[in-house]
Amino acid sequence: MTSAIVLGGSRGMGKAISESLRSINIDVFSASKEDIDTSNLESVKNFAEIHKQVDVLVLNTGGPPAKEFSNVTEEDWNKYHNQLFLGFCILLQTIKINEGGYIFLISSSVIKEPNPKLIISSAYRAAFSEVFKILSKNYAQKNISCINIAPGPINTARTKELIDNIDEYKKTLPMGRLGEPEEIGNFVKSIVQNNIKYLSGVVINFDGANSSFIF
Amino acid sequence: MTSAIVLGGSRGMGKAISESLRSINIDVFSASKEDIDTSNLESVKNFAEIHKQVDVLVLNTGGPPAKEFSNVTEEDWNKYHNQLFLGFCILLQTIKINEGGYIFLISSSVIKEPNPKLIISSAYRAAFSEVFKILSKNYAQKNISCINIAPGPINTARTKELIDNIDEYKKTLPMGRLGEPEEIGNFVKSIVQNNIKYLSGVVINFDGANSSFIF
């Protein structure tokens, strides 16, 4: 592996993944919102014109503001349909992943346990997870692994926005703490570094034993 | 229950559900494509203006043509985003379901086992299933049950379009046959007729023991 693109790479989990991959001497392009706005399909296409191929692609993007179903507007649905779904589809239709490479999707634990306040995110991240699962079988033929990481509560600015009293919230979690972005970063790094390829087509909950469903 | 609306009610499963509900003296409006085109949001809004409330709503719509990922255009995504997802969201934001009523979603077994040829359908039907799950908890407060039926191979015109050699295909199925639309129709009828309310927030695979996953 020599090159990587990390979307949403300027902060939170994207930043931690970027740094982790750099630590093993991968040439990482950490895309910020200036480089690509995944809610804007023109911006997505322009990005894909410039970044035509890569070894490791990390699909990662912020989620929409918390909003109950009754308040979600047609404009909201369409915006986040682009941001969380369609932009990623266009990227995968356009950017070439080099043989033996990796695609990581940073989705969310809401895909398996949908959340009323994050209904937009639950819907479109699940939709893209379906696409990603299907594509994992095609990519497998080129020895490219597709790994969907579904983080639970991680210590990011976004989590702090979404949750009122973080300290109280932490006490409700099995580990008594949020996950650290570096744990996600190190996880991604480890897989690439050790050339673990057979881990593919899988959704990996990363939530500190917080979920209650068995599979 | 006295009134029902069945979308896609002029053929296939929608028709069978309509007839089944009529057999227990429910006043059923079987909406055809002339009444509502779920891919056209104006049409959806017009429909919801006329049909302001109902006891039983059956969300059912045809799927897109088979298409592999690389061939799906932006126009395709957007069209079926409307048809399989956004149109249904608008209906649920607008139409009032009467207390003690039912909402049935006729989705597809591809939501749990996504299919490369039906990638659009896999994605958006899964997305709407997430929304439907979330809403089931709100509707429960008004004693309204939300039941997601995920049919496998059913004996409809659509299945015949999608599968080349139906007779060969049948031999691969555990029951040696396709499901009949009437089985879905009778299932829906039974639940309504017997006032079974506690079955809610659930995805029910209806596939003749064809799937292989445990849950």
Place this chain on the structure above:
Amino acid sequence: MTSAIVLGGSRGMGKAISESLRSINIDVFSASKEDIDTSNLESVKNFAEIHKQVDVLVLNTGGPPAKEFSNVTEEDWNKYHNQLFLGFCILLQTIKINEGGYIFLISSSVIKEPNPKLIISSAYRAAFSEVFKILSKNYAQKNISCINIAPGPINTARTKELIDNIDEYKKTLPMGRLGEPEEIGNFVKSIVQNNIKYLSGVVINFDGANSSFIF
């Protein structure tokens, strides 16, 4: 359908299912603990000697007392291994289900959301659900449907034993109430009465929208 055997048929859900099937003129044998003790394999074998074949078999049995993992003894494990798993296996290895028949398994919502207090039940009911899933494909060849109903909180003596303050508990449920055994009974009846066969190999959560996982 002319004959049915309902295990655990003297109370709770088993009783309700028995009554429901009787109401459509099925000759139901409601087995009580005197007829068969599923924790005792000799009793199970004796039962299967007498009841050699049937149209509808309902596998239903009470669960173990609430016990945390650290307190479960080897004796407990072995007893409930018999009661919740091995007894049912022996029955399915021995009793002939007539062509076109049904097997209903009344499991529990803990198979998908395992519960620390019901760890024994979570484990062995899940184990048998795996067996049941596998067998559904064999039974399908004889047009026998296998339906796994996984009830959430139902208004039975057992639920009252397990939960301290039922009234407080009800308020936490989406529907504000427990499910009624009759709803399960009617559901089973409806499927048999309407000869719905294509519903097979499926786990049906029956929990009043209480669970939070999507599938």
Place this chain on the structure above:
Amino acid sequence: MTSAIVLGGSRGMGKAISESLRSINIDVFSASKEDIDTSNLESVKNFAEIHKQVDVLVLNTGGPPAKEFSNVTEEDWNKYHNQLFLGFCILLQTIKINEGGYIFLISSSVIKEPNPKLIISSAYRAAFSEVFKILSKNYAQKNISCINIAPGPINTARTKELIDNIDEYKKTLPMGRLGEPEEIGNFVKSIVQNNIKYLSGVVINFDGANSSFIF
């Protein structure tokens, strides 16, 4: 981390995990069948008497011979109930995992996609996965991570026993090959080495994009 116990450590995946952990200077006890026979509860208890505590515990054991349901005897069920379920329960009731440690369960992809030939394995490995899930929440309080790895087809002696024509079989797999035990070994090592703790309570399919279900 300084100490590890790897059950089934003399061959296949257990051996690869042992070697991987040794490469990062962990003192690994690779238990062979002479050290502990998990189908024999006395042997299990003796083992736990000697090995009272550890940092990293890897629960790993061979599966039963392929056998269809109708041929499984009571003796078979009981033997593998011990080997795949009860022995592990006793170990977790007895051995102390040190704070900040890890427990890895090497289960199998059959827990999510039960296999008719591996019906015993499907049942009891699923049962133990339920127990493991429940315990992950308790262990989380001591900062111990519980990770259930569910391998698909891995290049081991066992896989060669189970599958007639390996070369033909490989062609049916998305990656055109079996997974290598070293990939599992490296995966386990990476998590420990990088002190990734928030990955817990999760089942990780490790099957080279072979499964078809979404979650």
